[in-house]
Amino acid sequence: MDEYSAGPTGPARAAGEAQAARAAVGPVVAVDNLVKRYGDLVALDHFNLTIEPGEIFGLLGPNGSGKTTAINCILQLLTYDKGTIRLFGEPMAPTRYDLKRRIGVVPQNVALFEELTVRENIDFFCALYVSDRRERARLVDEAIAFVGLQDYVKFRPRKLSGGLLRRLNIACGIAHKPQLAFFDEPTVAVDPQSRNAILEGIRAMNERGCTVVYTSHYMEEVEEICSRIMIMDKGRSVAVGTNAELKAMVGVGERIFIEVAALDEGTRARLATLPHVRHVAYNEPELTVHCEQGAHNVSDVMGVLAAAGITCGRMYAEPPTLNDVFLEITGKELRD
Ligand SMILES: Nc1ncnc2c1ncn2[C@@H]1O[C@H](COP(=O)(O)OP(=O)(O)OP(=O)(O)O)[C@@H](O)[C@H]1O
Ligand SMILES: [Mg+2]
Numbered sequence: 001m002d003e004y005s006a007g008p009t010g011p012a013r014a015a016g017e018a019q020a021a022r023a024a025v026g027p028v029v030a031v032d033n034l035v036k037r038y039g040d041l042v043a044l045d046h047f048n049l050t051i052e053p054g055e056i057f058g059l060l061g062p063n064g065s066g067k068t069t070a071i072n073c074i075l076q077l078l079t080y081d082k083g084t085i086r087l088f089g090e091p092m093a094p095t096r097y098d099l100k101r102r103i104g105v106v107p108q109n110v111a112l113f114e115e116l117t118v119r120e121n122i123d124f125f126c127a128l129y130v131s132d133r134r135e136r137a138r139l140v141d142e143a144i145a146f147v148g149l150q151d152y153v154k155f156r157p158r159k160l161s162g163g164l165l166r167r168l169n170i171a172c173g174i175a176h177k178p179q180l181a182f183f184d185e186p187t188v189a190v191d192p193q194s195r196n197a198i199l200e201g202i203r204a205m206n207e208r209g210c211t212v213v214y215t216s217h218y219m220e221e222v223e224e225i226c227s228r229i230m231i232m233d234k235g236r237s238v239a240v241g242t243n244a245e246l247k248a249m250v251g252v253g254e255r256i257f258i259e260v261a262a263l264d265e266g267t268r269a270r271l272a273t274l275p276h277v278r279h280v281a282y283n284e285p286e287l288t289v290h291c292e293q294g295a296h297n298v299s300d301v302m303g304v305l306a307a308a309g310i311t312c313g314r315m316y317a318e319p320p321t322l323n324d325v326f327l328e329i330t331g332k333e334l335r336d
Contacts, residue, residue: 054211
């Protein structure tokens with residue numbers, strides 16, 4: 001900006017500059033119209049994806065929706081029928097080792113060498129990208145500390161628990177300090193402690209500047225760590241946005257649960273006709289009211305009950321989930 005132009009100042013200017021910097025760099029991942037078939041099965045059906053620098057981008061979808069296939073195509077581990085893939089603004093191809101060096105991959109299926117120790121496994125994968133031994137020793141040490149495997153460096157994989165194996169899988173994928181990292185279901189079959197360590201680690205990598213692609217069919221995890229989320233179904237993107245944007249898209253509101261000793265038909269009907277109420281169910285003693293988004297849902301429901309002289313016991317309300325969004329768009333549950 002030259003000194004005579006009157007532009008925004010302070011935070012507005014900083015935000016504008018950050019946006020301009022992003023625009024100058026462009027998306028880290030840009031997938032356009034990708035089609036992948038396995039015989040007659042269309043695993044990716046004109047799939048599009050754009051990920052900006054610094055995101056933790058979540059791919060959320062039920063089993064078989066195409067998450068792993070999308071990642072493997074992006075990484076050129078699979079051939080595809082149609083479409084273009086650009087990474088860091090460059091066309092991706094199987095021989096683009098310069099781009100692959102900047103990428104970390106933590107595959108869905110743990111891929112390790114049984115005959116190598118924890119440390120040797122990490123060193124092997126790191127050596128694919130870093131040839132200098134001293135530099136590599138430092139990176140391997142950092143990766144071991146990062147995933148908390150200091151006490152296991154001489155163990156072979158078969159002696160590790162499921163959670164520790166996952167952590168080793170992660171260390172192998174990220175030891176070379178990638179700028180873009182793919183985590184494909186990294187928390188499947190791990191204990192809560194390892195799960196938290198994994199999510200914390202991903203956040204820390206992201207804070208140090210690594211763009212992250214995170215796939216899961218656990219909506220809670222995706223909601224917890226992702227800046228934006230794509231919901232996938234049958235090889236397609238059915239919705240993309242922040243957690244809040246996705247929920248606003250379909251208008252589902254909270255579910256209210258109230259313990260009531262008895263509910264007469266008239267009161268139930270009055271509840272059902274309230275504006276913002278979608279569905280009322282009574283399974284003695286629990287009354288469940290599904291609402292659309294609205295500021296007065298709880299007070300309106302409580303008002304009807306109070307007017308009918310019905311006393312209430314325990315009461316709680318749950319915010320909408322991404323499962324509600326998925327159900328609204330596709331007509332089925334995320335976890336069938
Ligand atoms: N090698 C293969 N040969 C034939 N079909 C395949 C192959 N790999 C995947 N598929 C099919 O492609 C579709 C997408 O599978 P993919 O593994 O990408 O899904 P996903 O979303 O990663 O599922 P999950 O949550 O179970 O990991 C599925 O219908 C699957 O059965
Ligand atoms: Mg998968």
